[in-house]
Amino acid sequence: MTSIKQLPYEEYFLAGNGSCPGCGLTIGLRNVLKALGKNVYMVVPASCSSVVQSPFPNSSATVPLLNTPFAASAAAASGMVRALKIMGKDAVVMVWAGDGGTFDIGLATVSGAAERNEDLLYICYDNEAYMNTGGHRSSATPLGTFTGTTPTGKRENKKNVPLIMAAHGIPYVATASIAFVTDLYDKIMKAKDMKGFRYIQIYSPCTPGWLLPTEKSVESAKLAVQTGIYPLFEIEGGIFKISAPSKAYLKKEKRKPLHDYFKIQGRFKHLKEEHIKLIEQWIDQMNEEYAALDGKKIF
Amino acid sequence: MQYVWKISGEQGEGIDSTGHIFAMNVFRNGFELATYRKYSSRIKGGNTTFEVRFSENPVFARVKKLDVLIAFDENAILVSKEQIKSSTIVIFDEQSGITDLDKVDCIKLAIPLSKIARDITGTAISKNMVSLGASIALFDGMDYSYVMDQIEKRFSKKSMEIVEKNKRAFLEGYNFAKKFLSDNSILPYKVVKGKDGVKRMIMSGNEGLAMGALAAGCKYFAGYPITPASSILEFMVKNIGNFGGVAVQTEDEISAINSVIGASLAGVRAMTATSGPGFSLMVEAIGYAYMTETPIVIANIQRGGPSTGLPTKTEDGDILMSLFLGHGDTEKIVIFPSNPYEMFVYTFQAFNLAEKYQLPVIILSDLQLGENVYTTKYIDDSLLDELKVDRGKYVDYEPNERLYRYQFTEDGISYRIIPSVKGLQFQTSGNEHNEKGFITENSSIRKKMVEKRMRKLANFNDYFFEFEDIGSNPKVAIVAYGINYHFVKEVCVEINKSEGVSFRLVKPVVLYPFPIEKMEGALEGMDNIIFVEQNYFGQLRRLYYMFGGKNKSVLINKYDGEPFFFEDLYQSIKEKLYSKV
Structure with missing residues (x-):
């Protein structure tokens, strides 16, 4: 495992960009590009990312960047990766998409590209709602969450896209978090050298969207792992493996109280004790299931 | 009397809510007002x-002057350069790093906004309240009791303290x-309350549209954030x-509109709302709705x-x-309302038209009307009595006679049998179909079916078309639609006052079926015809000629994403007045 001191000094995603203070996606992107280096083509659908990194004069990515329509990134990247092969160029094509562009409107093209096993790295930075439009629920929004279109709390559970992706039989699926940068870095390094469709989902807090104090961005990401609500894992060659940061928290007694996670985020403020119980039950069940899968070939 | 007040700063500083409170306070003081919001995608x-902008008279357009500017940062000065005059009072905080102001000729009111806010409330965000005060x-003469009410409403949940x-x-x-x-012996701006006793409302175009849909009995709404x-x-x-x-938030716009079609096929009034990119995704489904003769309402x-x-700009x-x-020969009714009141009324009518003619109805508006609030005519019970829900040939009962869903009729409109009505089998398809809805490729049925669909709008006459004269015997006509119509009207009233020129203002509302006869009627005898549009092509003007318009005309258009300034429009119209066609 890479230690924090071993991370490259080079920056490919620059400061002075248009992100909000405490933005999670920028922490993720900065470290992803550290792992990928300069030889990468980035494909980004309509999202916070495109307005964070592309407006003049605050453009901040130092790699080629293609901003595409909302539903289109996996398709556009498919075309791009094939063309690069034809032209004899060797580079990583990376899709960098939000959860709305991945879980909802983009899912058909993501699934299509995965089924064709296109040689690309698809990264979904998951901030659990449409944040660029001002905070509207997506199918990545967890149960009970307040958003502009779920004013009394979302009634449905989060869609399990990593497992859906794994069911395509692609070579690599992983979840990661901006609070565990070295784990994230290692996963990107591993995926970088693989062929075929690779899917990585990064938990990325959104301070204005989650009604989260600016300085608590990383803290909330850490708590998401420690409370077991966002387990980190890899599915490599169909074999499910819980990642080191999440290992301890598979056991209920080791997990931090869900309250710690909820109380710092305004988006959960309206939840009553009985709701939290319900969500806790769901977390227990998910972690039990993951513990049972650990080390097994599931797809 | 007319004044312009502006607050400008960084997104996330509460600019929008402060602006809304000020606007509402002005409204409660009895004034007419128009707002302009600028925001970033971030x-x-x-x-x-x-x-x-507020006055005792109706106002709509932006003007190149400011009476008060609350500037939270240097950008606020930069974006207001065109509007700051020597009489503008600029409220700013010397601690906020605004340096450029030295070079600007205006009245500078430096207040330690953040310090006062922090000293009193403990948080700098309350500088909104300080600057609002x-x-x-x-x-x-401006009453501020509304602001006090709002403070109570917003913060009483937290604590009385x-x-x-x-x-x-x-x-x-x-x-x-x-x-x-x-x-400094500066006289304050005098405001005299409007006292005409006329009830008014304040709302945005989008609010008008949404309320109009609810009033019309819309039972299913699907949308996707945009x-x-x-x-x-x-x-x-x-x-x-x-x-x-x-109301359902779907996974994309394709899903939104198709679920609306499903809901309508099942028998309820249904609509979706979107903007450009989403509208593009809905195209196939709109064709399907036309083919299956399904009444739906789509707002763009x-x-x-x-x-x-330009996601945050108007066009x-x-x-x-x-x-x-x-693709194929399709028709849909297209409506372009001009103010929040019309958004209410014509959205209501859109549902009636959709069901009367059994086809998609598109309501067009834009960011400038949709997202900004204006004072507008009061919507009362008498209006609701006047607007009757008309569901057309809707059949949810067991009929006495033999009916088919796509029966050939004289007016082309068949009985709209909803699924599960006893005695009638329901079938529909985007494929060409026969009277019963079963798929067919039979040439003669195909021909008859196309002609049946085309008969539906052949005698259409619900144009909501209007024109009015400013001054007598006008020889100059201006064609405008949407909120621009009111911008134009304001300007023309002013030109009429100062230059004595009379105008005929022509406002098409239904753009398809195209009101060509109405237009030609209104434009008859005009020496000079000007189209005012917020796009490059002059799209309405192109339609006018496409549908057989005979008169020559000129175009004033804008496509930089910003609404017209009063002064620019004034200048452009004056120039065109004397230009030869």
């Missing part, structure tokens, strides 16, 4: 602006500005449940195109697309 950071103090602190912050700013005026139509989705999610309906709140274009560039979208 959530925090990036300049955002809220401008309120200071700016209201500049208007002599916070309510009191915010009131104090407001009054501190108020007193600071009053003292500034007397110390600027500047998201506020309709939010409104529906919050309110449609109280009217026995349901336009922004700058093409593609992602009317989807007119040609709305009329001609979809």
Whole structure:
């Protein structure tokens, strides 16, 4: 495992960009590009990312960047990766998409590209709602969450896209978090050298969207792992493996109280004790299931 | 009397809510008002602006002057350069790093906004309250009880202490500005309350549209987040449940419109709202709705195109697309309301038209009308009595005679049998079908079916077309639609006053079927015809000629994403007045 001191000094995603203070996606992107280096083509659908990194004069990515329509990134990247092969160029094509562009409107093209096993790295930075439009629920929004279109709390559970992706039989699926940068870095390094469709989902807090104090961005990401609500894992060659940061928290007694996670985020403020119980039950069940899968070939 | 107040700073500083409170306070004082909001695609950071122009007379357009500017940062000065005059009072905080102001000729009212806010409430964000108080103090005779009510409403959930602190912050700013005026012997702006006793409302176009849909009995709404139509989705999610309906946020626009079609096929009134890119995704489904003769309402709140274009800026560039979208020979009714009141009324009518003619109805508006609030005619019970729900040939009972869903009729409109009515089998398809709805490729049925569909709008006469004269015997006609119509009217009234030129103002509302006869009637005898449009092509003007318009005309158009300034429009119209066609 890479230690924090071993991370490259080079920056490919620059400061002075248009992100909000405490933005999670920028922490993720900065470290992803550290792992990928300069030889990468980035494909980004309509999202916070495109307005964070592309407006003049605050453009901040130092790699080629293609901003595409909302539903289109996996398709556009498919075309791009094939063309690069034809032209004899060797580079990583990376899709960098939000959860709305991945879980909802983009899912058909993501699934299509995965089924064709296109040689690309698809990264979904998951901030659990449409944040660029001002905070509207997506199918990545967890149960009970307040958003502009779920004013009394979302009634449905989060869609399990990593497992859906794994069911395509692609070579690599992983979840990661901006609070565990070295784990994230290692996963990107591993995926970088693989062929075929690779899917990585990064938990990325959104301070204005989650009604989260600016300085608590990383803290909330850490708590998401420690409370077991966002387990980190890899599915490599169909074999499910819980990642080191999440290992301890598979056991209920080791997990931090869900309250710690909820109380710092305004988006959960309206939840009553009985709701939290319900969500806790769901977390227990998910972690039990993951513990049972650990080390097994599931797809 | 007319004044312009503006607050500008970074997104996330509460600019928008402060602007809304000021606008509402002005409204409660009995004035007419128009707003202009500028915002970025970003959530925090990036300049955002809220401008309120108010008067005892109707106002609509932006003007190149400011009476009060609250500037939270240097950008606020930069984006207002065109509007700051020597008489403008600029409220700013010397601690906020505004340095450029030295070079600007204006009245500078420096207030330690953040310090006062922190000292009283403990948080710098309350500088909104301080600056709001200071700016209201500049208007002599302006009642601020609405602001007090709002402070109570917003903060009483937290604690009475916070309510009191915010009131104090407001009054501190108020007193600071009053003292500034007397110390510097500056006269405050005089405001005289409007006292005509006419009831008015204040609302945005999107609010008008959403309420019109609810009044019309819309029971199913589906949408997908997109600027500047998201506020309709939010409104529906919050309110449609109280009217026995349901609002669903789908996974994309294709899903939104197809679920609306499903709901309508099942028998309820249904609609969706979107903007350019989402509208493009809906094209196939709109063709399907035409083919299956399914009544649906689609609102397209336009922004700058093409593609992602200018997500937070205004444009009317989807007119040609709305009329001609979809493959094959298709028709849909296209309506372009001009103010929030019309958004209400014509959205209501859109549902009637959709069901009467059994086809898709597109409501076009734009960011400038959709997302900004204006004073508007009062919507009362008598209007609701006047607007009757007409469901057309809707059949949800067991009929006495033999009916087919796509029966050939003289007017082309068949009985709209909904599924599960006893004695009638329901079938529909986007394929060509026979009277019963079964798929067919039989040439003679195909021919008859196309002609049946085309008969539906052959005698259409619900144009809502209007024109009015400014002055007598006008020889100059101006054609405009949407909120621009009211901008134009304001300008023409002014030109008429100063130059004595009379105008005929022509406002098409239904753009398809195209009101060519009405247009030709209104334009008859005019020496000079000007189209005013918010797009490059002059899309309505192109339609006018496409549908057989005989008169020569000129075009004034704008496609930079910003609404017309009063002064620019005044200049452009004056220039065109004397230009030879």
